Amino acid sequence: QVQLVESGGGLVEAGGSLRLSCAASGRVASINTMGWFRQAPGKQRELVARHIRDGNINYADSVKGRFTISRDNAKNTAYLQMNSLKPGDTGVYYCYANLYTGISWGQGTQVTVSS
Numbered sequence: 001q002v003q004l005v006e007s008g009g010g011l012v013e014a015g016g017s018l019r020l021s022c023a024a025s026g027r028v029a030s031i032n033t034m035g036w037f038r039q040a041p042g043k044q045r046e047l048v049a050r051h052i053r054d055g056n057i058n059y060a061d062s063v064k065g066r067f068t069i070s071r072d073n074a075k076n077t078a079y080l081q082m083n084s085l086k087p088g089d090t091g092v093y094y095c096y097a098n099l100y101t102g103i104s105w106g107q108g109t110q111v112t113v114s115s
Helices: none
Strands: 002-007 010-013 018-026 031-039 046-051 057-059 067-072 077-082 091-099 103-105 109-114
Touching: 002 091, 002 103, 018 031, 018 091, 018 109, 031 067, 031 077, 046 067, 046 077, 057 067, 077 091
Parallel strands: 010 109
Antiparallel strands: 002 018, 018 077, 031 046, 031 091, 046 057, 067 077, 091 103, 091 109
């Protein structure tokens, strides 16, 4: 079992920055990929970024050049640095951990970007 606790959401003006954190506990050795999905009101959930254990990193086209995902293995924590935020980035951000046999989800954190 893996438990994920995420934090760092909030309200910012367009052009501002936030950093999300996702701390894993439990059987952390079973984790392969960590990353974030987001869901905006009335929109389908989309993959924002993911960091695979082998070092490969992927970003959604809409956030490339603005968001950076990183991973601190000693703390079993992933981070999503979000810069140059836009109103279109507004939504609930859910971190996830892809295990060898399934997926664990964080509780979600609200990100709101004002105009």
